[in-house]
Amino acid sequence: MEYIKIEGQFPKFSNCAVTLGKFDGIHRGHRKLIQKILEHKKEYGTTSVVVAFVSDRQTILTGEERRLLLEDMGVDVLLECPLNEQIRHMKADQFIRQILIGSLQASFVVVGEDYRFGYERKGTPDLLKKAGLKYGYETEIVPKEMDGSRKISSTFIREELKKGNMHKISELLGTDFFVAGEVEHGKGLGHKKFFPTTNLVPPKQKLMPPNGVYVTVSKFGDTEYQGITNVGYKPTVGEDFLGVETYLFDCDEDLYGKDCIVFFRKFQRPEHKFASFEALKAQIARDIEAGHAFFEK
Numbered sequence: 001m002e003y004i005k006i007e008g009q010f011p012k013f014s015n016c017a018v019t020l021g022k023f024d025g026i027h028r029g030h031r032k033l034i035q036k037i038l039e040h041k042k043e044y045g046t047t048s049v050v051v052a053f054v055s056d057r058q059t060i061l062t063g064e065e066r067r068l069l070l071e072d073m074g075v076d077v078l079l080e081c082p083l084n085e086q087i088r089h090m091k092a093d094q095f096i097r098q099i100l101i102g103s104l105q106a107s108f109v110v111v112g113e114d115y116r117f118g119y120e121r122k123g124t125p126d127l128l129k130k131a132g133l134k135y136g137y138e139t140e141i142v143p144k145e146m147d148g149s150r151k152i153s154s155t156f157i158r159e160e161l162k163k164g165n166m167h168k169i170s171e172l173l174g175t176d177f178f179v180a181g182e183v184e185h186g187k188g189l190g191h192k193k194f195f196p197t198t199n200l201v202p203p204k205q206k207l208m209p210p211n212g213v214y215v216t217v218s219k220f221g222d223t224e225y226q227g228i229t230n231v232g233y234k235p236t237v238g239e240d241f242l243g244v245e246t247y248l249f250d251c252d253e254d255l256y257g258k259d260c261i262v263f264f265r266k267f268q269r270p271e272h273k274f275a276s277f278e279a280l281k282a283q284i285a286r287d288i289e290a291g292h293a294f295f296e297k
């Protein structure tokens with residue numbers, strides 16, 4: 001996949017199947033749109049392009065995680081465009097002419113039914129459709145993917161993430177919430193005093209569920225390990241950064257420096273400050289038991 005961070009002008013492409021939005025999280029609704037551009041590519045040989053508008057607020061997926069996911073899905077080009085003043089002030093018809101037609105030579109554009117773009121959010125799916133008739137591209141407007149009576153959206157997922165409702169989040173995303181990163185060294189206390197663990201440090205940009213213990217699955221390439229993960233600052237020992245620390249079941253490999261993806265299945269309990277290492281160790285043993293019980297179910 002070609003990844004381009006827009007810093008000024010959009011690059012030139014031709015014959016593109018394009019979808020537009022913020023694409024934070026890549027939920028089931030987003031997947032439908034992406035599937036449409038991939039199908040169009042398969043049928044007509046277009047270049048599948050995701051245009052993702054990014055701001056500097058915290059996100060469900062980091063930029064890197066989104067790249068991994070879209071690449072995995074088979075998208076050809078990801079154009080990451082900062083929501084700066086220039087873009088915010090661009091009128092909808094100018095966006096269509098300059099970017100969709102001028103830069104991307106779009107032949108297919110797909111958006112959700114309530115998508116808005118351009119200055120004062122005046123750009124609508126209907127406007128895209130009308131312009132398509134004039135400029136010769138096809139438009140597909142996708143009905144909102146629902147969860148019961150509520151539309152699936154990144155906002156909905158953010159709310160559930162705050163509550164640590166990992167099961168609901170998996171339903172909305174169509175996959176488990178995950179953290180991707182390289183395994184780092186902890187203080188090494190885990191190894192000496194407790195259990196061996198893998199440590200990831202998510203960037204501050206990443207929205208995380210509440211600090212606490214989660215049942216997880218960690219992936220290293222094609223190898224998967226079930227495990228139990230603590231998210232937080234380890235108040236018993238005191239850490240000054242938020243870590244994602246996992247005890248992997250049935251693993252005695254040295255995984256330092258390896259790329260890892262931790263998939264969150266279930267919230268188990270909040271993080272506590274324990275009076276002694278012994279008390280923490282006893283609790284971690286119970287967490288591990290609860291993790292095993294979850295997977296045996």
Ligand SMILES: Cc1cc2nc3c(=O)[nH]c(=O)nc-3n(C[C@H](O)[C@H](O)[C@H](O)COP(=O)(O)O)c2cc1C
Nearest residue numbers: 186187188189190230234235236237247271272287
């Ligand atoms: C399943 C699990 C649960 C944990 N729960 C807590 C907790 O509630 N409070 C806490 O202070 N640390 C908790 N920890 C973190 C331990 O304090 C940590 O493993 C230990 O300090 C070793 O850290 P190190 O590998 O960075 O040396 C937990 C770790 C694991 C793997």
Ligand SMILES: Nc1ncnc2c1ncn2[C@@H]1O[C@H](COP(=O)(O)OP(=O)(O)OP(=O)(O)O)[C@@H](O)[C@H]1O
Nearest residue numbers: 021022023024029111112115144145152153154155
């Ligand atoms: N549930 C959905 N079903 C179908 N399409 C959707 C759905 N949600 C969003 N889309 C479409 O996906 C594209 C990207 O959506 P975007 O990420 O901007 O919004 P969102 O997921 O609703 O997030 P937020 O809650 O932050 O507005 C847009 O074209 C949007 O209309």
